Amino acid sequence: MKKTLLFLILIINVLAADLVDVYRSEGLEAVKEELEKELMKKEYWQKYLADKRVDYGYYESKKYLILTQKRRKEITLFEVNKNSYNILFKDSVIVGEKDGDKQDEGDLRTPIGVYDLTNKLTKLDDFYGPLALVTSYPNTFDKIRNKKGSGIWIHGMPLNEERESFTKGCIALDNPKLEELDKSIDYDKSILLISETVPRKASRNEISVILSSIYKWRDAWKKSDLEEYLRFYSDSFKRHDGMDLERFRNYKERIFSKKEKKTILFSNINIVPYPNALNKNMFKVIMDEDYKTKYYTFVGKKELYIEVKDNQIKILAEG
Numbered sequence: 001m002k003k004t005l006l007f008l009i010l011i012i013n014v015l016a017a018d019l020v021d022v023y024r025s026e027g028l029e030a031v032k033e034e035l036e037k038e039l040m041k042k043e044y045w046q047k048y049l050a051d052k053r054v055d056y057g058y059y060e061s062k063k064y065l066i067l068t069q070k071r072r073k074e075i076t077l078f079e080v081n082k083n084s085y086n087i088l089f090k091d092s093v094i095v096g097e098k099d100g101d102k103q104d105e106g107d108l109r110t111p112i113g114v115y116d117l118t119n120k121l122t123k124l125d126d127f128y129g130p131l132a133l134v135t136s137y138p139n140t141f142d143k144i145r146n147k148k149g150s151g152i153w154i155h156g157m158p159l160n161e162e163r164e165s166f167t168k169g170c171i172a173l174d175n176p177k178l179e180e181l182d183k184s185i186d187y188d189k190s191i192l193l194i195s196e197t198v199p200r201k202a203s204r205n206e207i208s209v210i211l212s213s214i215y216k217w218r219d220a221w222k223k224s225d226l227e228e229y230l231r232f233y234s235d236s237f238k239r240h241d242g243m244d245l246e247r248f249r250n251y252k253e254r255i256f257s258k259k260e261k262k263t264i265l266f267s268n269i270n271i272v273p274y275p276n277a278l279n280k281n282m283f284k285v286i287m288d289e290d291y292k293t294k295y296y297t298f299v300g301k302k303e304l305y306i307e308v309k310d311n312q313i314k315i316l317a318e319g
Contacts (some may be wrong), residue, residue, distance in 0.1 A: 039215040042311075045208035051084050055201040056193070058211070061268035062286075063189040066154075066181070068171055070095045070110055070196050075173055077181060090183055091177045097166035099196065101277040102137070105149040110169050111137045112194055114272045114284045117187040121153070129156015129175045131182060135192055140319035141274075141284075141305045144238040154178070154192070191286075195275035202273045202283070206308050210271055210283060213313040214304075218264050224256035233315045234307065240319035266288040266302070280307045282316070 018034070038044045049058070056065055056078065063083065065078040075093045078085040095110040096102070103113035120132040132155035139149050149169065156175040157163045163172070171194075173181075193199065213232065221230035230249060237245045267288045274282035282305065289302040303319040 008211050017072055032038045036192070036219065040212055040219060041213065042205075042208045042212040045211045046247055047203060049204045049207060052204075053084050054204055054207045056080070056085055056199070057191075057270065057272040057283075058082075058207045059191075061189065061271045061288075062270045064185040064191070066185075066190060066192045068093060068095070068110075068192070068194045069198060070099070070194065071210060072198075075177075076170065077184060089177065089180060091173055093166065093171050093173045094163070094167055095171055096169040096172070099137075101147075101196075102149055102152075102169060103147055106168070107149070107169055108166070108271075110167070110171060110194060111142065111147070111149075111152060112196055112275045112277060113137070113139060113142065114274050115139060115152075115192045115194070117185075117190050117192060118156075120182070120187065124155075127161070128153070128161040129159060129172075129178060130196065131156065131178065132170075133182070133187070134319075140303055141317045143240070144242065146318050154181070182221045191270070191272055192276070193272060198275055199275055202271075205311075206281075206283075207271055209308055209311050210313055211269070212265065214269070214285065214287075217313075217315075218266065222262050222264055224262075226253055229256075237315055238317055240303075240317070260293045263290070263292040274305065280316075281309060282307055 020154065026292045052058075056067065057063075059080045059082070063080060065080050067076045067078065068074070073093055073095060074090065077088045077089045079088055080086075097108040100109055102109040116136040117133050118136050121132040121134060122130070124132055132153040134156070135152045137152040138150065151170075153170045155170055155172050155180040157172060159175075211223060217229065217232045220232075226249075227254065230245075233248070235245060237248065239248060243251065267290070269285065269287040272284045272286070274284045276282050285302075285304040285306060287302050289300060291298040304315055305317040306315050
């Protein structure tokens with residue numbers, strides 16, 4: 001609530017005189033509508049991001065970025081905030097023997113993409129060192145592309161034997177650094193970004209396009225404007241349950257035809273550049289969604305995998 005109030009105060013300070021006039025003549029609900037319109041403008045977000053670094057993404061609730069570059073065999077832990085990325089440590093790692101993105105179980109490749117840390121394991125064979133951090137591979141985007149395999153960890157080195165030069169697909173680093181990583185982060189607030197080479201840096205323009213488009217997408221959703229809503233989706237879109245764009249259109253058409261009044265709130269928005277083997281300018285959006293109608297409520301995490309092209313977004317996958 002405090003964060004929301006501060007955000008509103010920020011906008012009101014920019015638009016104060018105009019908003020007072022709107023409030024005086026049309027009331028509080030009209031003021032809210034004007035504020036919502038600001039969130040849909042790329043120019044607003046460009047101004048908001050003017051003094052913020054977004055090279056590795058935009059983060060409202062994630063606090064730690066673990067960047068692994070496979071060819072460099074390097075891991076970097078960043079502490080992130082809205083203005084900067086502070087390097088907490090950098091070290092060498094070993095990764096899967098084969099180059100390229102993981103496709104199949106046992107292909108000896110470390111995946112490329114963006115992942116959460118889902119669990120910490122400590123009762124392990126000595127081969128994996130003192131602990132292992134379990135990643136969310138395969139994520140929603142991996143699954144809709146039929147990528148196979150599991151058990152991708154960040155783990156340590158053998159306690160009592162020599163280590164080979166490669167892993168079977170995991171990321172392994174020296175045990176003292178692994179323990180330092182474990183002590184330095186909050187798993188729920190951490191993101192793992194794995195790239196083949198140096199990841200492409202994001203720009204303020206791209207992040208502004210994404211943020212303004214998210215609110216335009218939400219506006220069409222709230223108004224049950226089916227055609228405007230679907231304009232944000234790629235022809236190759238697939239949902240987490242395998243629903244393609246045609247089935248998704250039919251599904252949303254049935255829901256939107258009810259013209260239900262909706263409340264849709266987004267918070268804790270995080271936007272991460274998404275390395276991929278498809279030659280797409282991709283990002284993963286992770287945020288909290290609070291959705292309410294008269295008969296249905298959803299409060300939980302929303303994931304979007306999007307492509308940015310020609311100053312527009314296209315949603316490739318949704319979870």
